[in-house]
Amino acid sequence: MKTEIYSPALSLSTAAKDQFAHDIIAGLSQNQKTLSSKYFYDGMGSKLFQQIMELPEYYLTRTETEIFTTQKAAIIAAFSAATPFDLVDLGSGDAAKTKILLRAMRERAVDFTYVPIDISPDAVQELQQSLAAEMVGLAVAPLTGDYFRALEQLQTQSSNRKVLLFLGSNIGNFPYPEIKVFLKKLRHYLVPGDQILIGFDLKKDPRIIRAAYDDAAGVTAAFNFNLLRRINQTFSGNFKLPLFKHFAEYNPASGEMKSYLVSTINQQIILQDLNFSFKLQAWEAIHTESSYKFSEKQIQELAREANLEMQVLFTDAQRYFADIIFNVS
Ligand SMILES: C[S@@+](CC[C@H](N)C(=O)[O-])C[C@H]1O[C@@H](n2cnc3c(N)ncnc32)[C@H](O)[C@@H]1O
Structure with missing residues (x-):
C-alpha cells in the first residue's frame, strides 16, 4: 500500500x-x-x-466512471437544463466522477452552480482547492455537514431548481428499510421539476x-x-x-x-x-x-414508494452498476 x-x-x-x-x-x-x-x-x-x-477489485468506481465517460452527453441532456439550477452532490468526496459531468457541462455552457455536500471537512476543503485549480470560474457553493442539515441550509440560500446527485451507491449504505425513509425524506426537500440522479450497485456474482x-x-x-x-x-x-x-x-x-x-x-x-x-x-x-446491492425490480419499487418517476437508466457494458435519473412530479 x-x-x-x-x-x-x-x-x-x-x-x-x-x-x-x-x-x-x-x-x-x-x-x-x-x-x-x-x-x-x-x-x-x-x-x-x-x-x-x-483498486482492481473495486469495480464500483470503474463502472460508474465508464457510464459517465461514455454517456455524459445523454446524462446532461436529461437534466433538462433550460434554466439555471443547483447541481447538488450529496457525499461528494473527491468528486472524481462528478468532474466528468462538470467538465462536459462547462463545454456546453450549461448555467448551473455546483453544490458539493460532505460530512468530512477535509474532503470539502480539498475539493474546493482542486476545483479552483482545475475549473477556473466554476460557480461552487460547498456545504459541510450531514446530508439533511446541509439541504436545510441550501433551502435558505438558493431558490434555484435542484438536480441532486447521489453517486457511488452511497444509497446502499443504509439498511433496506432506511433507504425508503431516506428517499421519502429527500423528496421533502424537492419540488416538481427537480431531479435526482442516483448510482445503484446492482446484484452480480457474489x-x-x-x-x-x-x-x-x-x-x-x-x-x-x-x-x-x-x-x-x-x-x-x-x-x-x-x-x-x-x-x-x-x-x-x-x-x-x-x-x-x-x-x-x-x-x-x-x-x-x-x-x-x-x-x-x-x-x-x-x-x-x-x-x-439492488435488483432493477427493487429500484422500481423504491421509486414508486418515494413517489419518484424513473426518467432514464444508464448502465455499463457489464450491467454491474446503474445510474438512474428520477423526476420529481
Ligand atoms: C463512498 S464515498 C463516495 C464519494 C463520491 N460521491 C463517489 O461516488 O465517489 C462517500 C462520501 O459521502 C460522505 N458522507 C457519508 N455519509 C454522509 C452523510 N451522512 N452526510 C454527508 N456526507 C456523507 C463521506 O464523507 C464520503 O466523502
Missing part, C-alpha cells in the same frame, strides 16, 4: 463532535455493536477511500462483490481500522488495532454486503473523554458498514 503524508485533519464543529459521541455510545451499547459508516471519512479515511477507488470489500492489498481493511484510530484520537480511546480483524461477507439472498471489526480477545475498551467503557468478548464483531 502507498504511504502518504497527511495534512492534519480539520477539526469537527462542536455540534458534529457531540453527534459523533452520541452515535458511538448508542451504537456500542447495543447487543449487536455497531459504528456508523459515515464516520469513516476523516482526512485519512477520505485518502484511504481514494486508494480503494483505484464473489465479485465480496472481493470489492476485502481486497488483496488490505486497503479496505485499513479503511475499516481507521475508524477505531479516529475514535481513539477524537475521544482518547484505547482501541488496539492489532487486536481486531477486518471481516467482510456478502449475503446473495438479502443483497447485503456487511463489514465488521472482530475482536480477537476478551477486552475492555475505554473512551476516556466520553466517560464510557464497554466489554468485547473474544470473536465478538462490531458491524461497521452495510452496502446493499
Whole structure:
C-alpha cells in the first residue's frame, strides 16, 4: 500500500463532535455493536477511500466512471437544463466522477452552480482547492455537514431548481428499510421539476462483490481500522488495532454486503473523554458498514414508494452498476 503524508485533519464543529459521541455510545451499547459508516471519512479515511477507488477489485468506481465517460452527453441532456439550477452532490468526496459531468457541462455552457455536500471537512476543503485549480470560474457553493442539515441550509440560500446527485451507491449504505425513509425524506426537500440522479450497485456474482470489500492489498481493511484510530484520537480511546480483524461477507439472498471489526480477545475498551467503557468478548464483531446491492425490480419499487418517476437508466457494458435519473412530479 502507498504511504502518504497527511495534512492534519480539520477539526469537527462542536455540534458534529457531540453527534459523533452520541452515535458511538448508542451504537456500542447495543447487543449487536455497531459504528456508523459515515464516520469513516476523516482526512485519512477520505485518502484511504481514494486508494480503494483505484483498486482492481473495486469495480464500483470503474463502472460508474465508464457510464459517465461514455454517456455524459445523454446524462446532461436529461437534466433538462433550460434554466439555471443547483447541481447538488450529496457525499461528494473527491468528486472524481462528478468532474466528468462538470467538465462536459462547462463545454456546453450549461448555467448551473455546483453544490458539493460532505460530512468530512477535509474532503470539502480539498475539493474546493482542486476545483479552483482545475475549473477556473466554476460557480461552487460547498456545504459541510450531514446530508439533511446541509439541504436545510441550501433551502435558505438558493431558490434555484435542484438536480441532486447521489453517486457511488452511497444509497446502499443504509439498511433496506432506511433507504425508503431516506428517499421519502429527500423528496421533502424537492419540488416538481427537480431531479435526482442516483448510482445503484446492482446484484452480480457474489464473489465479485465480496472481493470489492476485502481486497488483496488490505486497503479496505485499513479503511475499516481507521475508524477505531479516529475514535481513539477524537475521544482518547484505547482501541488496539492489532487486536481486531477486518471481516467482510456478502449475503446473495438479502443483497447485503456487511463489514465488521472482530475482536480477537476478551477486552475492555475505554473512551476516556466520553466517560464510557464497554466489554468485547473474544470473536465478538462490531458491524461497521452495510452496502446493499439492488435488483432493477427493487429500484422500481423504491421509486414508486418515494413517489419518484424513473426518467432514464444508464448502465455499463457489464450491467454491474446503474445510474438512474428520477423526476420529481
Ligand atoms: C463512498 S464515498 C463516495 C464519494 C463520491 N460521491 C463517489 O461516488 O465517489 C462517500 C462520501 O459521502 C460522505 N458522507 C457519508 N455519509 C454522509 C452523510 N451522512 N452526510 C454527508 N456526507 C456523507 C463521506 O464523507 C464520503 O466523502
